[in-house]
Structure formats: structure tokens, C-alpha cells
Amino acid sequence: xxxxxxxxxxxxxxxxxxxxxxxxxxxxxxxxxxxxxxxxxxxxxxxxxxxxxxxxxxxxxxxxxxxxxxxxxxxxxxxxxxxxxxxxxxxxxxxxxxxxxxxxxxxxxxxxxxxxxxxxxxxxxxxxxxxxxxxxxxxxxxxxxxxxxxxxxxxxxxxxxxxxxxxxxxxxxxxxxxxxxxxxxxxxxxxxxxxxxxxxxxxxxxxxxxxxxxxxxxxxxxxxxxxxxxxxxxxxxxxxxxxxxxxxxxxxxxxxxxxxxxxxxxxxxxxxxxxxxxxxxxxx
Amino acid sequence: xxxxxxxxxxxxxxxxxxxxxxxxxxxxxxxxxxxxxxxxxxxxxxxxxxxxxxxxxxxxxxxxxxxxxxxxxxxxxxxxxxxxxxxxxxxxxxxxxxxxxxxxxxxxxxxxxxxxxxxxxxxxxxxxxxxxxxxxxxxxxxxxxxxxxxxxxxxxxxxxxxxxxxxxxxxxxxxxxxxxxxxxxxxxxxxxxxxxxxxxxxxxx
Amino acid sequence: xxxxxxxxxxxxxxxxxxxxxxxxxxxxxxxxxxxxxxxxxxxxxxxxxxxxxxxxxxxxxxxxxxxxxxxxxxxxxxxxxxxxxxxxxxxxxxxxxxxxxxxxxxxxxxxxxxxxxxxxxxxxxxxxxxxxxxxxxxxxxxxxxxxxxxxxxxxxxxxxxxxxxxxxxxxxxxxxxxxxxxxxxxxxxxxxxxxxxxxxxxxxxxxxxxxxxxxxxxxxxxxxxxxxxxxxxxxxxxxxxxxxxxxxxxxxxxxxxxxxxxxxxxxxxxxxxxxxxxxxxxxxxxxxxxxxxxxxxxxxxxxxxxxxxxxxxxxxxxxxxxxxxxxxxxxxxxxxxxxxxxxxxxxxxxxxxxxxxxxxxxx
Numbered sequence: 001x002x003x004x005x006x007x008x009x010x011x012x013x014x015x016x017x018x019x020x021x022x023x024x025x026x027x028x029x030x031x032x033x034x035x036x037x038x039x040x041x042x043x044x045x046x047x048x049x050x051x052x053x054x055x056x057x058x059x060x061x062x063x064x065x066x067x068x069x070x071x072x073x074x075x076x077x078x079x080x081x082x083x084x085x086x087x088x089x090x091x092x093x094x095x096x097x098x099x100x101x102x103x104x105x106x107x108x109x110x111x112x113x114x115x116x117x118x119x120x121x122x123x124x125x126x127x128x129x130x131x132x133x134x135x136x137x138x139x140x141x142x143x144x145x146x147x148x149x150x151x152x153x154x155x156x157x158x159x160x161x162x163x164x165x166x167x168x169x170x171x172x173x174x175x176x177x178x179x180x181x182x183x184x185x186x187x188x189x190x191x192x193x194x195x196x197x198x199x200x201x202x203x204x205x206x207x208x209x210x211x212x213x214x215x216x217x218x219x220x221x222x223x224x225x226x227x228x229x230x231x232x233x234x235x236x237x238x239x240x241x242x243x244x245x246x247x248x249x250x251x252x253x254x255x256x257x258x259x260x261x262x263x264x265x266x267x268x269x270x271x272x273x274x275x276x277x278x279x280x281x282x283x284x
Numbered sequence: 285x286x287x288x289x290x291x292x293x294x295x296x297x298x299x300x301x302x303x304x305x306x307x308x309x310x311x312x313x314x315x316x317x318x319x320x321x322x323x324x325x326x327x328x329x330x331x332x333x334x335x336x337x338x339x340x341x342x343x344x345x346x347x348x349x350x351x352x353x354x355x356x357x358x359x360x361x362x363x364x365x366x367x368x369x370x371x372x373x374x375x376x377x378x379x380x381x382x383x384x385x386x387x388x389x390x391x392x393x394x395x396x397x398x399x400x401x402x403x404x405x406x407x408x409x410x411x412x413x414x415x416x417x418x419x420x421x422x423x424x425x426x427x428x429x430x431x432x433x434x435x436x437x438x439x440x441x442x443x444x445x446x447x448x449x450x451x452x453x454x455x456x457x458x459x460x461x462x463x464x465x466x467x468x469x470x471x472x473x474x475x476x477x478x479x480x481x482x483x484x485x486x487x488x489x
Numbered sequence: 490x491x492x493x494x495x496x497x498x499x500x501x502x503x504x505x506x507x508x509x510x511x512x513x514x515x516x517x518x519x520x521x522x523x524x525x526x527x528x529x530x531x532x533x534x535x536x537x538x539x540x541x542x543x544x545x546x547x548x549x550x551x552x553x554x555x556x557x558x559x560x561x562x563x564x565x566x567x568x569x570x571x572x573x574x575x576x577x578x579x580x581x582x583x584x585x586x587x588x589x590x591x592x593x594x595x596x597x598x599x600x601x602x603x604x605x606x607x608x609x610x611x612x613x614x615x616x617x618x619x620x621x622x623x624x625x626x627x628x629x630x631x632x633x634x635x636x637x638x639x640x641x642x643x644x645x646x647x648x649x650x651x652x653x654x655x656x657x658x659x660x661x662x663x664x665x666x667x668x669x670x671x672x673x674x675x676x677x678x679x680x681x682x683x684x685x686x687x688x689x690x691x692x693x694x695x696x697x698x699x700x701x702x703x704x705x706x707x708x709x710x711x712x713x714x715x716x717x718x719x720x721x722x723x724x725x726x727x728x729x730x731x732x733x734x735x736x737x738x739x740x741x742x743x744x745x746x747x748x749x750x751x752x753x754x755x756x757x758x759x760x761x762x763x764x765x766x767x768x769x770x771x772x773x774x775x776x777x778x779x780x781x782x783x784x785x786x787x788x789x790x791x792x793x794x795x796x797x798x799x800x801x802x803x804x805x806x807x808x809x810x811x812x813x814x815x816x817x818x819x820x821x822x823x824x825x826x827x828x829x830x831x832x833x834x835x836x837x838x839x840x841x842x843x844x845x846x847x848x849x850x851x852x
Contacts (some may be wrong), residue, residue, distance in 0.1 A: 012405040019404045033434035036444045066389035067758065069730050102384055129404040131325060135317065142561075170549070179758060205432070206758065206782050212456040213463065215642070228432055257435035259400065264426050266408040271422075274412050299737055302610070308514045309596040327695070335696030335726035342725040353744045393731035396758060402765040403786075409768075410789040459781065462797060464827060466779050469801040470666040471610075472820045475617055477669065481812050484673040484705075486803050 001280055004273040017135035017264065020205045022262045026254035033257055035250060041232035044200045044222025047077055048082055049176050054172030057089040059140075059189070059197075061108070063179035068204055069106075074230035074249035075202035076107045078237055079176060084115040084123065085242040089162050091144075091172070094128045094152060096133045096183060101152060114243040115191040121160040128152035141169050141254060142198075174221060176200040180207060186220035188219045201214045227252050291480045300479030339364075424450060496567060499529050499575045500558070501583035506573045507592045512603070515565040522586065524556040531578045535560065540568040540591040550576070551607060563846050568593045577750055585624050597634030600609015605848050612826075615817040624815030636775050636795035637806050640674070643749040644681045652748035653688035654678070657763065658702060658739060659778070660694040666777045666801065671754035672705055673804040674777070678751065679706040683713035688720070692727040692741060694734045699726045735759035739766045748769055752787065753777040753800070764790030777803070 051058055064072045070173065079159040083090040092108070104126055127148050130136050139147040144167050146224045157163045165171060174175055175197050177184045177264055184201040198221050201211055201227030205226025214220045230249035238244045300321070304312050343357035367388075370380040413419040429435040431447030476482035502522035509709030510517035520535050532552045537560055537778065538546035548560045548571070563569060568591035573585035589784040629820030647654045658671040675691070690705065693699040702797065703724045709721040728734040739762065750767040752760070752774065760776075760783040767774050768790050776787035787794045795803065798820070805813035 010408075015405045015408055016401045016407050019401050023400070028407040031357065031407045034437055035434050036437040038444060040446055065731075066392035069389065069467075070396070102389070106385075193427055204758070208457050209451060209455050210782055212451055213460050216452065216456060224431075228434075231434075253434050258428045260433050260437060263407050264429060266404060267426065270408045270411060271413055276301070305598050306607055307598055308600050309598050310514045313514055331696035331700065335699060335729075338696075338699055339728075342722055342727075345722055351681050353740065356740065359637055392730070395736055395762065398760065398762050402761050402790075406761065406765055406768075406786070406789045410701040415494070431818055446493060462781050464825065465798050466612075466781070467819055468823050468827070469779070469798040471613060472617060472816055472823070473666045473801045475614060476813070476816050481617075481816060482804055484672065484676045484808075486708075 001276065004276045008273045008277065009117060013280060016044070018194055018262060019259060021107065022258045023255045026258050027078070027251065029259075030251060031254045031275040033254055035228070035231045035233055035235045035253055037232045038229075040223040040225070042222070042236070045177070045233060045236045047198065047221045048088065051088045051173035052086050053158045053252065054173050057091055057162065057171055058083050058094060059172045061093045061095055061105040061149040061175060061177045061179075062100040063095040063097065063183045064101075065097070068180035069103060069107055070252075071204050071227050072202055073103060073107060074181065074227070074252075075224050075233060076178050077245065078104065078249070079202075080107055080111045080124075081114070081242055081244065082083070082237050083232075085240075086179060087123065089122075089166065090124045091162070091166065094127065094129050095179075096136060096186075096261050101128050102159050104152070104195070110245060111114065121155075122162060124164050125157075125160050126152040134169060134190055134213060135187055137187060138194070138258060141195040142189065143167050156199045167242055169195040174196055174198045174203060178202040180204040182207075184211065187213070188214060192219060203231075208284065227256060240264070263280065287483070287486055290486055291483070295478055295480060299473070301479075336364075376428075494592045495726045497581045498581050500525050501532060501575055501586050504591055504693045505571070505573050505586040507569070507589040509592060509594050512597055512600040516563050516573070516590055516594050517561045518563060518569060518594050519557060519559050520573060520589065523556045524553075524735040525575050525583075527575070529577045529579065529581075532576045533573050534576055534582070535571060535573050536585070537569050537662050540570055540694050545570075545572055545585075555707050559561055563594045565595050566593050583646040583775055588698050598721035605850075608647055612739045613819070616822050618677055620810040620815040620822070621818040622815075624811040624818070627647075627811060628810065631806055631809075631817060633800065634795060634799045634802065636777060636793035636799065637803055640751075641777055642676060643679065643751070643775055644678065644685060644687060646773055647682075648685040648687045650748040651691050651755075653745055654682055654751065655670075655742060655745070655747040655751045655772070656691045656751045657691055657754070658691065658692055658693060658698055659688055659756055660734060660759065661755035662695045662774045663701060663754050666814075667755040668695075668777075670800045670803055671777070672698075674751075674753050674807065676705050677807050679697060679709035680713045683710040683715040683718060686715070686718060689723060690741060690745065690747065692734070693725065694727065694729065694731075696726055699724065731757060731759055732762075735762045736769035738763055742766050742770050742772070744804050750774045751776075752791070753795070754786075756780050756783045756787075758783075761790060763825055764818065774820055776826075791839075 048058055052120045058079070062076055068258045080090065080092070082088070091103045092270075094104050108126070112118065123137060127144070128151065130148055132139070136147060144163055147159060149159065150156055169175075169191060173223050175191055177189060177199065179201070180203060184199065184203065188199050192199050199219065200222050201220050202224040203211060203226075205228065208223065208225030208229070211220060211223055215223055223229060231253045234244055234250050238247070299464045301316070306318050340361070344359050346357040367383060370383050374380050411422055411425070413422050427443070428447050428450060430439065431443040435442040436447070469479070473482065501643050503523050505520065505522040507518050507520045521534070532550055532551045533555070534550050535548045535558045539543045549558050550766055551558050558569070560569075568673045570588040570591050572585040572588050574585045577583075597607050626781060638640065644654060656675060656677060657739070659665070659668050663669070679689060686738075689706070693702060701707045703721060705723075706720050706724055707716075708714055727737045743766065750772045752763055753776065755764075756778050757780065760778070760780070764774060764776060764787055773792035775793045776791040777800045779782065779797045779800055781797070784794065802817050805817050834849070837844065838846050
């Protein structure tokens with residue numbers, strides 16, 4: 001009885017320590033748990049894959065900042081690897097808010113070296129930040145050149161062959177928004193509803209549950225939810241013999257599995273303690 | 285007059301933007317671009333000047349009065365000038381990039397990572413099967429938590445399918461219901477403000 | 490017969506017509522045709538020219554599953570003609586269709602595809618006006634919202650302990666309805682703190698919200714007869730970045746040790762960081778948000794949580810103004826109508842009658 005009372009009132013720093021151990025050990029000594037692929041991730045992968053025969057580009061939007069980078073950056077990296085390997089033209093967009101451009105640079109640094117024959121301007125273009133949020137989404141529907149004028153590096157878009165071919169949503173097969181907030185809904189509302197551009201979404205695990213209605217109605221073609229979603233996409237590109245690099249998301253899944261189990265153990269212990277103490281209080 | 289003028293402005297612009305939503309004519313689109321996009325950005329910029337003044341006064345007062353944690357205010361003020369200076373002087377060059385990659389980004393990621401620890405302590409402290417609804421919630425949460433990670437499929441092959449079903453049907457139904465309710469509430473609150481029924485945001489009676 | 494097929498190749502589309510695109514801002518014409526039933530078909534090419542010009546210029550290409558194309562970027566009031574030809578899988582082309590009748594694009598003044606939104610908006614405005622007028626002099630029932638009931642207790646607790654109240658109005662802008670709802674709750678809370686002479690600390694993430702909060706608190710103090718007690722430096726701009734703001738608020742909670750924390754407004758991922766840190770300091774916490782994803786965190790870490798629409802009802806609940814309570818009744822009626830239409834629409838859809846489904850579909 002005393003044990004349960006002490007356990008219920010335990011200093012939370014012991015819990016923090018246990019979580020730290022549960023995260024660190026699998027990262028240092030990976031278990032290698034297999035990742036299963038869920039339908040939303042598979043649908044997104046297949047949709048990106050079919051852009052090659054359709055001769056359309058992928059618009060990959062990095063609508064996140066460093067706080068959600070651990071979950072969303074691996075998604076961006078995996079999708080870029082997919083496009084580079086299959087020679088699907090990709091337009092990288094630094095997002096509707098300023099910090100996204102830094103995320104694109106990080107992703108490019110990680111991916112470029114594995115694809116030496118990829119050429120800037122022909123196979124991919126990097127668009128920087130332009131203020132306006134929903135206005136930018138609408139403006140892309142009219143003309144990318146008109147919206148941005150120059151790319152992130154300051155080159156005029158007129159000099160880039162990819163933008164000459166793809167100047168609005170007509171040339172974009174799917175726009176994938178990586179965001180931890182409600183920005184994917186803006187892309188669905190403006191780019192899909194008005195211009196018919198199909199939208200995919202990569203989001204944090206906590207936000208993934210709220211996008212299932214949008215998946216069900218077809219407003220999103222597919223979804224990657226959290227680090228697991230990124231790991232699923234890494235598995236899919238690995239299965240298709242595309243260079244995967246470090247597979248940061250897959251590495252993280254072992255740690256996430258153990259921590260989830262640990263939290264379940266905490267919940268069980270907490271409830272046992274609660275019922276034992278309640279029973280003892282009712283008795284005496 | 286003090287309250288009537290803001291109410292009249294709220295009514296006029298509120299209704300103008302409601303009507304604008306239904307008019308595709310270029311004049312209407314131009315009105316939206318000027319009123320919402322351009323005006324809003326311009327006004328926001330001026331308010332940032334005010335905001336930084338407020339930030340400065342708060343921290344300077346803390347330092348002057350040597351309130352608890354006044355040294356943190358010095359760090360805050362120094363940080364603002366350092367980052368702003370790096371941006372303006374180096375024109376998004378090497379120093380700014382280093383600050384962004386090695387100070388700002390890790391700090392943001394660290395703050396976000398606190399959630400992992402806090403959710404564990406919150407779960408231990410507060411997730412109790414006090415009644416039937418709480419018990420159902422607990423069981424569903426446990427299934428989803430285990431099923432959403434690889435170990436779930438390892439324990440039972442059918443777990444991921446069960447989790448997808450939970451997310452795709454009961455969760456989606458509940459989310460839709462909440463979305464509709466929240467949407468209606470938003471419309472009602474906005475209409476109340478436009479029509480002048482709701483006036484608390486103006487302050488006073 | 491076989492040689493005739495080789496000579497004639499792929500068939501051109503028939504019944505090609507062009508018309509001004511409806512519900513748009515002008516500059517667009519829709520070209521439509523009857524789909525070609527040919528196994529060799531890959532897609533269609535659309536060509537156009539201004540009336541009176543010599544040659545047709547290519548305007549676009551669509552895959553065979555489409556029999557419609559919207560030509561954009563045209564000049565309003567200028568007549569255009571269009572022709573369409575089929576494209577074969579082997580790269581061959583059919584003959585061109587006969588040119589369409591000249592048609593000029595023009596902007597419209599009403600989006601007919603939004604008639605559903607328009608009708609619902611009119612009905613809802615009518616409901617709100619009706620119930621707010623009908624509610625005059627009547628006492629309408631509004632169910633108990635525990636979180637709002639506890640606001641007084643929470644302020645009283647802080648007064649007894651001699652500690653300040655921390656009020657976090659969310660991290661969104663003034664254009665967010667949750668922030669407006671938060672400011673609506675701030676007014677009576679600030680008035681109470683003025684009456685009890687309890688300090689209130691309000692850190693903000695948005696400059697405009699800072700300004701509005703300052704004015705609302707100042708007005709509340711004036712209304713309570715304590716304009717001298719108002720401290721502008723207690724309502725301040727803290728940080729623009731989400732997690733810098735969360736870190737700053739955590740710092741305030743740990744240093745100032747408020748007795749009461751009120752988290753009311755729009756929150757994102759920082760919600761648990763704020764709530765859990767407040768829990769660690771032993772404060773009583775009341776949270777209110779319409780961010781569905783953050784509600785579980787607040788429910789776990791806070792003593793009381795105001796969920797979703799309860800937040801919007803706060804102003805009516807606290808003031809018990811008949812007009813405001815009447816608007817809540819209008820909301821309930823609106824929901825009842827929608828539930829009824831959902832059930833009816835589902836039943837009709839099962840009977841293959843999709844009139845309600847079609848009405849609510851966005852085109």
C-alpha cells in the first residue's frame with residue numbers, strides 16, 4: 001500500500017529519466033523492428049510515382065520550422081529521393097512562412113550527393129519565401145514566374161527550363177504540403193478546389209488524426225503521419241531500390257516503439273495504483 | 285461615438301468581405317487583395333514596431349528593478365540584437381546561417397522534444413479509468429499508441445489494421461462532428477461581432 | 490474496310506462547343522466536346538484564336554478521360570474560336586473539329602457554385618437575428634459549463650494566496666475566432682482582478698493581440714473603478730516564435746509562481762509544455778481552446794477545460810445577456826437543421842436520390 005502511494009507521488013524527474021533511457025538505448029543499439037506500410041502512405045507514394053508517365057512535376061512544400069523538423073524533414077528527404085531517382089521533376093518551395101527555406105536547404109544537403117546526375121533548373125528548382133499565404137497559393141495557379149520572379153538563389157525563373165515547362169498547377173501533378181499546422185487545409189481549399197491540383201500531406205502525428213475526413217473525401221490523395229509516416233515512405237523507396245541514405249525516420253521508430261510501450265506501462269501502473277489506493281480508502 | 289464608430293467599421297467591412305466572397309468579378313478580387321492582403325501586412329508591420337517597444341520596456345524594467353531572473357532579460361535583449369544584426373549586416377550570409385542552423389534550430393527542436401517527457405509524466409499522473417467513458421478512452425488510446433509504431437505489428441499482425449479502422453471511422457466521425465460544431469460556432473461568433481451583438485472586445489460596457 | 494481505317498486513322502471529337510466560364514472573374518472560356526470512342530486515343534489538343542485572326546494556336550492538352558478544357562488568360566469582351574483534335578497513342582493526330590461559334594469571356598458578379606454557402610449563410614443570419622430579437626426580456630436556458638463557472642473561484646484563489654494570475658490568450662492572431670473569444674473572457678476576468686486587487690500577467694505572441702488586450706484590461710480596470718491600478722507593463726509582447734513564446738511563459742510560471750493559470754485561445758504543440766509546467770508549479774489551471782488536437786493535452790494537465798464551442802459561448806455564459814444567449818440558441822438551431830439534413834441526405838442517398846448531397850457539394 002505504501003509502495004503504491006509512493007509510486008503515485010513519484011517525482012516526475014524519475015519518469016523523465018526513464019523516458020530518456022528508453023529513447024537513447026534503441027538509438028545507440030537499434031532493434032530493427034519492421035515498419036508496416038499503411039494505406040494513406042502507400043496512396044501518396046503511388047500518386048507521386050505516377051507523375052513520371054503523366055509528365056508532370058511534384059510541388060514539395062516545406063511549411064514547417066525547426067520545431068517539427070524531426071518528424072517532417074525525413075518525409076521531405078524521402079520524397080525528394082523518390083523524385084530524383086525516378087527523374088520526376090520536383091519544385092521545392094520554402095513554404096508560406098519564412099523558416100521553411102532553411103528546411104529545404106537542410107534536405108538538399110542530405111540528398112544531393114546521392115544523385116550526382118541531378119541538374120538544377122532541369123530536374124529541380126528551389127523557390128524561396130514570398131509573403132501572402134493564401135494569395136501565394138492562388139497566385140501559383142496563375143503563374144509561378146509571376147509569383148516568384150526569381151528562385152531562392154536569385155536566378156531569374158525565365159532561365160530555368162523546368163519553370164518554362166511548369167508555370168502553374170496545370171503542370172503540377174501533386175502538391176505535397178509538409179506542415180505541422182493547418183496549412184494543408186489552405187492548400188486543399190485553394191489549390192485543389194479552385195485549380196484542381198491534387199494535394200498530398202505530410203504532418204505531425206498529433207495532427208494526423210484530424211486529416212482523415214479530408215482523406216476520405218479525396219481532398220488529400222495520401223498522407224504521411226508523423227515519424228512513422230516518414231519511416232513508411234523510407235520503406236517504400238527502399239523496396240523500390242532507391243538510395244535511402246541514413247533512414248533517419250526508420251532509426252527513430254525503434255526508440256518511438258519503446259517509449260510508447262513505456263508510456264503504456266506508466267498508464268497501467270498508474271491505474272493499478274489508483275484502484276489499490278481507492279479500494280484501501282473505501283475499506284478504511 | 286467612441287464605441288459607435290468601431291462598431292460601424294466592423295459592420296461595414298465585415299459585410300463587405302462576406303459579399304466579396306460570392307463575387308468573382310476582378311473588382312471584387314482587387315478589393316480583397318488590397319483590404320486583406322496588403323492592408324493587413326502593412327498594419328502588421330507597424331504593430332511589430334509597437335510590439336518590440338513593449339518587449340524592450342518589459343525586459344528593461346526587469347533589469348532596472350533587478351527582479352528575479354533579470355539576467356535572462358539581458359540574454360533576451362542581446363539575442364534579439366545579435367540575430368537582427370547578423371541578418372541585416374551579413375545579408376543572410378554565413379554568420380546568420382550558422383546562428384540559424386546551430387542555435388535557433390536546435391533550440392526549437394529541444395523545446396518541441398520536451399513534449400515527449402511531459403506526455404509521459406502527464407499520462408502517468410492523469411490517465412485514470414475513473415468511469416466507463418474514461419476506460420473506453422484509455423483502451424482505445426492504448427491500442428492506437430501501440431498500433432501506430434512497429435512494435436504493434438510485431439505483437440499482433442492485425443493491430444495496424446485495427447488502428448487504421450479506428451482512425452478512419454470512429455475518429456473521423458467524431459472529428460467531423462467537432463469540425464461542424466466549431467465551424468458553426470465560428471460563423472456565429474463572427475456574425476455576432478459584425479452585427480454588433482458581441483461587444484466585449486471593445487472593452488467596457 | 491481495313492484499308493479505309495488505316496487511311497482515316499483516329500477520329501476527331503464531335504459536337505465541340507465553347508462557352509464563357511461561369512462564376513469566374515473573366516478571361517476564361519470552357520471548350521467542351523463529345524468524347525471519342527477509339528482504342529487508339531491518348532488525349533485531345535485544344536487550339537484557339539481571336540475571331541478574325543489567321544491561324545490557331547495551341548492552348549492546351551488533356552488526357553482522354555477529359556472532354557472539357559478551360560482556356561485561361563483571355564481578354565474579356567474579345568471573341569475567340571476554338572478547334573479540337575484527337576491525339577493517338579502512336580503520336581498521330583486526327584483532323585481538326587469544325588471551329589466553334591465565337592464566344593467572348595466576361596466576368597460574373599455572382600459565383601453560382603457557391604449558392605449552397607450563400608443560402609446557408611442567409612438562413613443562419615436570419616436565425617441569429619430572430620433569436621437575438623426574440624430573446625429580449627426572456628431568460629433562456631444555457632447548460633452548465635464548469636470551466637467558466639470556476640473562473641471566479643480561480644481568481645479568488647489567487648487573491649487569497651497573494652499571488653498573480655497568468656492569462657495566456659493563445660498564440661494566434663486577432664483574425665482567429667478563438668482569440669476573439671479569449672479577449673471576451675479576458676474582460677470579465679480583468680474586471681475581477683481589478684476589484685480584488687490581484688495582479689494579472691498577460692504575455693502575448695501577436696502585436697495586435699497585445700494592443701487589444703492592453704485596451705480591454707485598461708477598460709476593465711476603469712469600469713471596476715480602479716484605473717490607477719492598471720499596469721501596462723503587465724500586458725506585454727513576449728516573443729513571435731512559437732516555442733520561444735512557450736519558453737518565455739514557462740519562465741514566467743517558474744519565477745512568478747502564479748496561483749492561477751488561464752490558457753484560453755488558440756494553441757498548437759506548445760499546449761502541453763505550458764500546461765505541464767503550470768501543473769509542476771502547483772497552480773490551478775483552466776484551459777479553453779477550439780484546437781481539437783490540443784484538447785487531450787489540456788484535459789490531462791489542467792483542472793478544467795473549456796472545449797470547442799463552449800469557448801465561443803463564454804461571452805454569453807458569463808454576461809447572461811439575453812441577446813448573446815439568444816445567439817447560442819440560433820447556433821443550436823443551425824446545428825439541429827444540419828443534423829436533420831445529414832440524416833435525410835443519407836437516407837435519400839441510400840435510395841439513389843442525391844439531391845441533398847448535390848446541394849452541399851462544392852463545384
